[in-house]
Amino acid sequence: MSSIIKSQNQNITYLYLNRPEKFNSFNREMALSLQKHLDDCIRDKNTRAIVLIGKGKAFCAGQDLQEVTNPDENPGFKKILEEHYNPIVTRIRNIEIPVIAAVNGVAAGAGANLALCCDIVVACEKASFIQAFSKIGLIPDSGGTYFLPRLVGFQRASALAMLGDKIDAFEAERMGMIYTYYSSETFEKEVEKLAQRLANMPTKALSYIKKALNQSLENGLENQLALESKYQIASAQTDDYQEGVNAFVDKRQPKFKGK
Incomplete structure (x- = not known):
């Protein structure tokens, strides 16, 4: 059985974490x-949006502890x-395709932080997020100490990381x-609708948005x-920009191609 299942729906690639008996924990x-x-x-020119989702009841429970406790x-x-984990996080942040984390159940430890590093994070109402590291004497990894304070603020991130509280979907949105x-x-x-909406947008411009947001986390105002x-000038040279302007003038829906 493959631990990752790939499914294609038009221009959307679904990547399913597929170890449901282990709550999709990573080995x-x-x-x-x-x-x-x-x-x-990255190499597939037909992929214009990626959805990361879990099979079964969980999104991802983080690291498979059986792997780290087995000497062999x-x-x-x-x-x-x-x-x-680090190569996964850097790939998600650098890939020039929008990545949706569709959190269908519990997202704990590294599983929570892999979700939080995606471009758009949506959740099922039954989903939950847990920075579970401190409960076994570890610290948040997989970008947890980087993304979490930027999303929820320093004080809240500090408490979540230290206490390991379980946060439901309503509170996570709030x-x-x-x-x-x-x-x-x-x-x-709803996940399919969101992914299709992204896939039909000017994805070249979306990639520039992603690059700009990545660098905004470190840049000062003048550099940003x-x-x-730089990226606006590049966006204005794309076919999609011309199509967007033409569609606006013609009062019709634009047909973007990501070029």
């Missing part, structure tokens, strides 16, 4: 497989971070951790203004 094989599938999406399988934390949540009955349809100028 080495699964982490490397997800990296490969993300790389495949334990790769060690250096490899786990530098070869498993504090700005996620974009929105959907009812269990409509979750899959210069960066906006």
Whole structure:
């Protein structure tokens, strides 16, 4: 059984975390497989949006602790971070395709932080987020100490990281951790609608938005203004910009191609 299942729906690529019996917790094989599938999406010119979602009741419970407690399988934390999670986070942030985290259930530990590093995070109403690291004597990894305070503020991030509180979807939306949540009955349809909406947008411009937001996390105002100028000029040279303007003048829906 493959630990990552790829499914294509028009211009949307769904990547399913597929270890439901382990609440989709990561082992080495699964982490490397997800990296490969993300790389495949980069090369696939038909992929205009990516959805990361879990099979079964969970999104992702983080690291499979059976792997790290088995002397014959334990790769060690250096490899786990530098070869498993960190490359996934950097791929998601650098890939020039919008990535949606569709959190269908519990997202704990590294699973929560892999969701939070995506471009848009939506959740099922039954989903929950847990910075579970402190409960076993660890610290948040997979970008947790980077993304969480930027999403919810320093004080709230500090408390969540230290206390390991379980946050439901309603509270996650209220504090700005996620974009929105959907009812269990409509979750899959709403995720598909959102992904299709992104896929039909000028995805070249979306990639420039992503790059600008990435750098805004470190830039001062003057540097960010210069960066906006650079990417705006580049966006104005795309076919999609011309199509957008023409469609506005003609009072019709634009047909963007990501070029």
